[in-house]
Amino acid sequence: MPSLSFRDDFSVGEISEIEESCREAASSRCSLFVDQASTDDCQGRAKVGQPLNCISLTYFFFLSTFQELDENLVESLTSILGEKRVSLTEPVREQHGRDEGPYEPMPPQMVVFPETTDEVSEVAKACYSFNVPMIPFGTGTGLEGGTLALNGGVCLDLMRMHGIGDVHAEDFFVSVRPGVTRLHLNRFIKDHGLWFPVDPGADASLCGMCATSASGTNAVKYGTMKENVLNLEVVLADGRVLHTAGKDRCTKKSSAGYNLTNLFLGSEGTLGIITEATLKLHAIPETMLSAICSFPSVKSAVETTIQIMSSSIPVARIELLDEEAMKACNAYSKTDYEIAPTLFFEFHGSEASVEAEASLVGDLSEANGGSGFRYAKTPEDRSKLWKARHDMYYAILSTKPGYRAVITDVCVPVSQLETMITETQHDFNVSGLSGPILGHVGDGNFHSFVMFDPEDDSQLKAARELASRMARRALALKGTCTGEHGVGWGKKPYLDEELGGVNVDVMRQIKAALDPKNLMNPGKVF
Numbered sequence: 001m002p003s004l005s006f007r008d009d010f011s012v013g014e015i016s017e018i019e020e021s022c023r024e025a026a027s028s029r030c031s032l033f034v035d036q037a038s039t040d041d042c043q044g045r046a047k048v049g050q051p052l053n054c055i056s057l058t059y060f061f062f063l064s065t066f067q068e069l070d071e072n073l074v075e076s077l078t079s080i081l082g083e084k085r086v087s088l089t090e091p092v093r094e095q096h097g098r099d100e101g102p103y104e105p106m107p108p109q110m111v112v113f114p115e116t117t118d119e120v121s122e123v124a125k126a127c128y129s130f131n132v133p134m135i136p137f138g139t140g141t142g143l144e145g146g147t148l149a150l151n152g153g154v155c156l157d158l159m160r161m162h163g164i165g166d167v168h169a170e171d172f173f174v175s176v177r178p179g180v181t182r183l184h185l186n187r188f189i190k191d192h193g194l195w196f197p198v199d200p201g202a203d204a205s206l207c208g209m210c211a212t213s214a215s216g217t218n219a220v221k222y223g224t225m226k227e228n229v230l231n232l233e234v235v236l237a238d239g240r241v242l243h244t245a246g247k248d249r250c251t252k253k254s255s256a257g258y259n260l261t262n263l264f265l266g267s268e269g270t271l272g273i274i275t276e277a278t279l280k281l282h283a284i285p286e287t288m289l290s291a292i293c294s295f296p297s298v299k300s301a302v303e304t305t306i307q308i309m310s311s312s313i314p315v316a317r318i319e320l321l322d323e324e325a326m327k328a329c330n331a332y333s334k335t336d337y338e339i340a341p342t343l344f345f346e347f348h349g350s351e352a353s354v355e356a357e358a359s360l361v362g363d364l365s366e367a368n369g370g371s372g373f374r375y376a377k378t379p380e381d382r383s384k385l386w387k388a389r390h391d392m393y394y395a396i397l398s399t400k401p402g403y404r405a406v407i408t409d410v411c412v413p414v415s416q417l418e419t420m421i422t423e424t425q426h427d428f429n430v431s432g433l434s435g436p437i438l439g440h441v442g443d444g445n446f447h448s449f450v451m452f453d454p455e456d457d458s459q460l461k462a463a464r465e466l467a468s469r470m471a472r473r474a475l476a477l478k479g480t481c482t483g484e485h486g487v488g489w490g491k492k493p494y495l496d497e498e499l500g501g502v503n504v505d506v507m508r509q510i511k512a513a514l515d516p517k518n519l520m521n522p523g524k525v526f
């Protein structure tokens, strides 16, 4: 049986050989996948035994092989967790073989529901001794296929690990278990006058947000998960438990050795299972003021953003929605905003400081042709505005029922944003596809949704090509193919190009040191 491969240089002969050996290995479950990020004329996946749906072989192929689960492993996991917290049933496996992204599900062979770190550690030890892959699962809101069980294995659903530790209000930190989501935490700490600002649109698990190094609309002022995590408890592939900053440590800074906390932030389940995160908290600002402003073009909105950022006005949020996105917003969230390229702003501070910042931003917007500067001052109006922004994924998907979207997540230096967005819009016009643009423009990070009809192969091909051109354009402008969603399964083809061979080799060596049998979420990131 050929081993797991991820290459772009298979010959026709090799493909036939691989197919043949897969057919022969009757006891193995084995599929040959054509990577979804390939360009040219290769559509989706080709299952072994069926003709490959492409002629040229300049694509990435992914060979996924896995054995049936050993009965002794199933028995051992059942004795660790009890019958009610293990599942081999199809619906449960199906639910855990997907995320919110556009990829076809790939279910794990078994799902387990540990409730404590010790249980996670025991599960890891058992899987390690049987050489079975482990896939951590939080709320499943990821967008890059990070939870797909490419090689089968055991999915660890961590949402039953409840618990928020003591709130250390004077030292601004709290520890959370994987079952805690960002909204849950914010409700819990509100009465202490504190909040945790990192806000992906979804109500994701905070440990999942550590795993993908998530961010959101507040990152421009408060940073991403990388700036807001003090310590992590991690169960390694062999079951050992690591505290990345040392057990119970929670200082704002430390120069003691390598930064293992940041190593695990964005590791997407490939280095270990995060079983607790110690998070940096912030004081709820005395005043929060939101506003929106319409612009004659995306270009003028982006120019305004660049001017705001270069004037060092401390905006807490600055989000762009283009005309198409605004249409979708009004239709889905029942808002009545003007249909035009729009910036959503928020300012945090004292009453006087937010008024002053908003007024400066209003002047800059007006100087760039902005109009209809409109405030949202009451908590109800502000939360309506930001809920509408956070729901944009579903708002956009609902504009074309039955359509799917390739989601892009590029980030470039703010000075390059205008070139990046203008050229992307040109690409959309040429391709004939539609794709709203929205983004965290203060960070140079934006998303477009390349909508396609899944029944129409040519649209799928065009959508992938467009997304791939965007990612490469971002790289050419000294940016990244993913500002916040992670690499997962979908962005793998760009990693080498973005980071360079030595960098990815070092990552592989780190992975081999922590996970020598390649059992932690194999096939993801690289």
Ligand SMILES: Cc1cc2c(cc1C)N(C[C@H](O)[C@H](O)[C@H](O)COP(=O)(O)OP(=O)(O)OC[C@H]1O[C@@H](n3cnc4c(N)ncnc43)[C@H](O)[C@@H]1O)c1[nH]c(=O)[nH]c(=O)c1N2
Pocket: 099, 100, 135, 136, 137, 138, 139, 140, 141, 142, 143, 145, 146, 147, 158, 178, 199, 200, 201, 202, 204, 205, 206, 207, 208, 209, 210, 211, 212, 213, 214, 215, 216, 217, 268, 269, 270, 272, 273, 274, 275, 390, 391, 393, 394, 484, 485, 488, 521, 524
């Ligand atoms: C509507 C909407 C809007 C947004 C987003 C999604 C959706 C549906 N996202 C993406 C998503 O919410 C984000 O990636 C979360 O961090 C995923 O957290 P989950 O708990 O859902 O991880 P999920 O269960 O989806 O897993 C994601 C990855 O992390 C791993 N993982 C999960 N829990 C782990 C743990 N405890 N230990 C180790 N590995 C673990 C998994 O194995 C997988 O590789 C996003 N993101 C963003 O950054 N900014 C944004 O603005 C948005 N907006």
Ligand SMILES: CC(C)CC(=O)C(=O)O
Pocket: 143, 201, 389, 390, 392, 393, 407, 439, 447
């Ligand atoms: C589907 C997305 C584009 C979600 C996201 O990252 C956002 O809304 O900012």
Ligand SMILES: [Mn+2]
Pocket: 216, 440, 447, 484
């Ligand atoms: Mn986003």
